[in-house]
Amino acid sequence: MNLTTVPSPPTTPTTPTMPTTLDHLERSMRVPVVDGLQAQGDLLVIPLSVVAPAVGVWAGAGWTDVPPEGVELLRSGAGGNPHTLLAEPGTCRWTTTVRDPDVLAIGVFEATAVAYLLHPEHGAVGCAPGTYVVRRQRERDGHRARLVAD
Amino acid sequence: MSVLVQREAAAIHEEWLGQALSTRPADRPAAEAAITGLYDLIGLAPPRFHWVSSPAVAVATLPPGVRPRPSEAVERLPDWPLPPRFRAAVNALCREIDSRLTPAQRSVDQVIRQRVRLSLTRSAANVLLMQLTAAHGAPAQLGSSWYGTQCVSWVAHYDALRRIGGVELPPGPAGRLGLWAAAARSCGWWWPREGVCVVSERPTAVHTEPWGDAGEVRPHHADGPAVRYADGWEVHAWHGTPVPPWVINDPGAGRISREPDAEVRRCAIERVGWGHFVDRAALRLVADAPDPGNPGARLRLYDLRADTRVLFVVNGSVERDGTRRRHGLTVPGFLTDPVEAAAWTYGLTAEQYSLLARRT
Numbered sequence: 001m002n003l004t005t006v007p008s009p010p011t012t013p014t015t016p017t018m019p020t021t022l023d024h025l026e027r028s029m030r031v032p033v034v035d036g037l038q039a040q041g042d043l044l045v046i047p048l049s050v051v052a053p054a055v056g057v058w059a060g061a062g063w064t065d066v067p068p069e070g071v072e073l074l075r076s077g078a079g080g081n082p083h084t085l086l087a088e089p090g091t092c093r094w095t096t097t098v099r100d101p102d103v104l105a106i107g108v109f110e111a112t113a114v115a116y117l118l119h120p121e122h123g124a125v126g127c128a129p130g131t132y133v134v135r136r137q138r139e140r141d142g143h144r145a146r147l148v149a150d
Numbered sequence: 151m152s153v154l155v156q157r158e159a160a161a162i163h164e165e166w167l168g169q170a171l172s173t174r175p176a177d178r179p180a181a182e183a184a185i186t187g188l189y190d191l192i193g194l195a196p197p198r199f200h201w202v203s204s205p206a207v208a209v210a211t212l213p214p215g216v217r218p219r220p221s222e223a224v225e226r227l228p229d230w231p232l233p234p235r236f237r238a239a240v241n242a243l244c245r246e247i248d249s250r251l252t253p254a255q256r257s258v259d260q261v262i263r264q265r266v267r268l269s270l271t272r273s274a275a276n277v278l279l280m281q282l283t284a285a286h287g288a289p290a291q292l293g294s295s296w297y298g299t300q301c302v303s304w305v306a307h308y309d310a311l312r313r314i315g316g317v318e319l320p321p322g323p324a325g326r327l328g329l330w331a332a333a334a335r336s337c338g339w340w341w342p343r344e345g346v347c348v349v350s351e352r353p354t355a356v357h358t359e360p361w362g363d364a365g366e367v368r369p370h371h372a373d374g375p376a377v378r379y380a381d382g383w384e385v386h387a388w389h390g391t392p393v394p395p396w397v398i399n400d401p402g403a404g405r406i407s408r409e410p411d412a413e414v415r416r417c418a419i420e421r422v423g424w425g426h427f428v429d430r431a432a433l434r435l436v437a438d439a440p441d442p443g444n445p446g447a448r449l450r451l452y453d454l455r456a457d458t459r460v461l462f463v464v465n466g467s468v469e470r471d472g473t474r475r476r477h478g479l480t481v482p483g484f485l486t487d488p489v490e491a492a493a494w495t496y497g498l499t500a501e502q503y504s505l506l507a508r509r510t
Contacts, residue, residue: 034507034508036507036508037443037503037505037506037507038443038506038509039443039466039496039508039509039510040510041465041510044496046498046502050498050505051498051502100497102497122467122510123466123467123510124510125508125510135496135497137496138496138497139479139480139481140458140480140482141412141415141454141480142412142455143457144412148479148495
């Protein structure tokens with residue numbers, strides 16, 4: 001596994017989706033860039049190769065370039081605190097047309113440069129260039145299943 | 151311009167949220183005048199008014215001497231004859247105002263739609279629908295329903311357009327908007343039947359917490375009912391989830407363990423704290439293991455019930471107070487290995503989850 005450390009992720013402070021409460025985490029640390037599995041609270045970033053071929057992108061899937069303000073992957077149970085995927089323009093694309101037998105995948109992103117997942121409360125996650133599936137977390141109580149929203 | 155619009159929109163949002171969550175006694179003469187005006191709008195004579203102390207009473211009663219028509223039984227509210235007529239009047243009013251907007255006003259309209267209307271709809275859905283659902287004993291919906299027609303969100307939208315969008319309305323639409331605004335400002339929900347209108351007082355207490363980026367709120371009160379009416383009717387809520395009173399007032403470990411509803415149980419456990427619950431309920435530790443990717447933290451798997459275990463996990467990042475949040479995840483009872491249980495929550499095998507490089 002490749003583990004390097006780079007300066008904090010790109011910030012675009014004028015965009016409304018940018019978390020504003022990262023200060024207690026981000027100012028004091030650098031965000032490790034990892035090419036393996038990373039958990040950010042109730043989200044898990046998994047290299048696609050780990051779960052392929054069971055999980056994959058449908059043929060003919062539409063891909064979207066990650067815009068400068070990022071892609072909001074998931075909001076927390078409290079509505080705010082989004083998990084946001086950020087990347088330098090032209091280096092990351094994203095699709096939600098994903099085949100996942102466990103129905104936990106939010107989508108797949110393909111990055112040619114380091115991409116970041118930001119969250120106002122959890123630490124930021126840096127992903128080395130590669131293809132990753134982003135999955136939610138589930139619970140089951142008796143016969144009742146629910147997706148975790150922390 | 152945009153910053154100013156945003157700021158003013160936020161202020162108008164606050165103002166109307168205050169109306170929606172108001173705990174002031176109803177202004178009965180103002181409410182009756184406004185509703186009479188709305189009946190007149192759809193070509194009907196003034197109704198007889200029947201004031202009630204809470205939505206729970208509203209859905210259960212009619213004034214003495216009034217025999218309910220089968221078509222106006224409360225459980226058939228979606229099919230009542232009058233709400234669609236009011237709805238049509240609202241739609242016509244909205245179309246009329248929308249058609250007057252200049253291109254510049256349309257851009258302001260977009261901001262207001264997002265910052266005022268959408269956020270008020272969300273808050274109303276959280277706080278008010280919870281009460282109506284409790285009152286009806288069945289899920290209530292905003293959407294295109296009668297409750298949506300009464301929701302302050304669209305009134306606030308057009309109020310904001312007039313105040314910060316520079317939209318000037320002729321007396322006709324201004325008057326109609328004014329009637330809806332006056333009704334929204336002066337009483338609780340109302341139920342229009344032909345000839346008689348049941349109107350509810352507002353609650354005497356409403357407790358909420360912020361929930362969202364645009365000033366939205368949801369019901370929550372850790373020490374008592376989230377919403378309370380003068381007649382004693384109450385609704386309890388834990389971070390937006392409606393719960394029975396015991397969850398807030400008397401959440402004992404035994405009672406929590408016996409609770410069949412997983413969502414209610416989760417709220418009750420959070421109310422007392424997972425650590426406290428595990429100790430008090432004397433849960434049996436099945437196994438524990440280091441959490442891959444989360445140095446120093448352990449995964450602990452406990453028996454909860456016959457078919458369910460609970461996995462205790464520790465956040466990888468510190469909270470603002472310097473502590474690490476611990477929480478419990480319920481998992482199927484066939485899982486015996488904490489790493490396998492953690493893996494299951496993400497749909498992975500234990501081997502795959504063991505590759506975890508980092509947890510934040």
